[in-house]
Amino acid sequence: EGQLVQSGGDLVQPGKSLRLSCEASGFTFDDFVFHWVRQVPGKGLEWVSGINWNSGRVHYADSVKGRFTISRDNAKSSLHLQMSSLRLEDTAFYYCVKGPSNWGNWYFDLWGRGALVTVSS
Amino acid sequence: QSVLTQPPSVSGAPGQRVTISCTGSSSNIGGGYDVHWYQQLPGTAPKLIIYAQNNRPSGVPDRFSGSKSGTSASLVITGIQAEDEADYYCQSYDRSLSDVIFGGGTRLTVL
Numbered sequence: 001e002g003q004l005v006q007s008g009g010d011l012v013q014p015g016k017s018l019r020l021s022c023e024a025s026g027f028t029f030d031d032f033v034f035h036w037v038r039q040v041p042g043k044g045l046e047w048v049s050g051i052n053w054n055s056g057r058v059h060y061a062d063s064v065k066g067r068f069t070i071s072r073d074n075a076k077s078s079l080h081l082q083m084s085s086l087r088l089e090d091t092a093f094y095y096c097v098k099g100p101s102n103w104g105n106w107y108f109d110l111w112g113r114g115a116l117v118t119v120s121s
Numbered sequence: 122q123s124v125l126t127q128p129p130s131v132s133g134a135p136g137q138r139v140t141i142s143c144t145g146s147s148s149n150i151g152g153g154y155d156v157h158w159y160q161q162l163p164g165t166a167p168k169l170i171i172y173a174q175n176n177r178p179s180g181v182p183d184r185f186s187g188s189k190s191g192t193s194a195s196l197v198i199t200g201i202q203a204e205d206e207a208d209y210y211c212q213s214y215d216r217s218l219s220d221v222i223f224g225g226g227t228r229l230t231v232l
Contacts, residue, residue, distance in 0.1 A: 047221035107157040
């Protein structure tokens with residue numbers, strides 16, 4: 001079935017940058033679309049960004065557009081989220097999630113455990 | 122305010138049937154976009170339990186089922202068990218927002 005192991009969550013000051021990573025195993029990484037979904041503790045889910053198999057298609061939520069960059073390294077079966085100009089409202093658990101193989105089929109069938117990003121001065 | 126509207130909470134005794142609704146609009150559910158459902162147990166990551174209206178991933182018990190009609194969708198849990206106590210989220214896509222959207226979540230309490 002596969003596994004997604006996340007790393008990179010941390011406490012960071014407003015305006016600073018942070019990089020989240022996610023390493024996949026148990027399936028052919030470059031066959032699938034990947035996303036980041038976040039959740040403010042105690043609140044609901046918010047989709048953040050998605051990337052297709054060859055990085056040719058990427059998409060961002062308006063709330064992070066221009067500040068966050070999603071990327072993937074198929075050779076290392078890894079997904080990344082580079083977050084810059086972080087704001088207090090970016091504080092959340094960030095989940096690495098796997099989608100089906102085709103771009104445009106928007107659901108998430110495998111989730112990482114989540115990484116907590118806390119933006120605070 | 123979520124684009125997809127879910128009741129904040131539902132409850133039922135063990136063995137009962139519960140339904141969780143998810144109401145959208147013509148730019149998402151009513152526009153033909155698929156609806157998916159996730160279960161989030163306390164302290165854990167969400168888990169896909171229904172995709173594309175009424176399909177269950179491998180390993181999800183058949184007491185979970187879904188449906189869609191017009192601008193709404195429903196998750197039905199038949200014969201709820203204590204282990205089903207969790208938050209449930211619906212999810213779709215909105216063409217006006219060009220974004221993936223989630224409902225606000227529904228907490229199921231097993232009495």
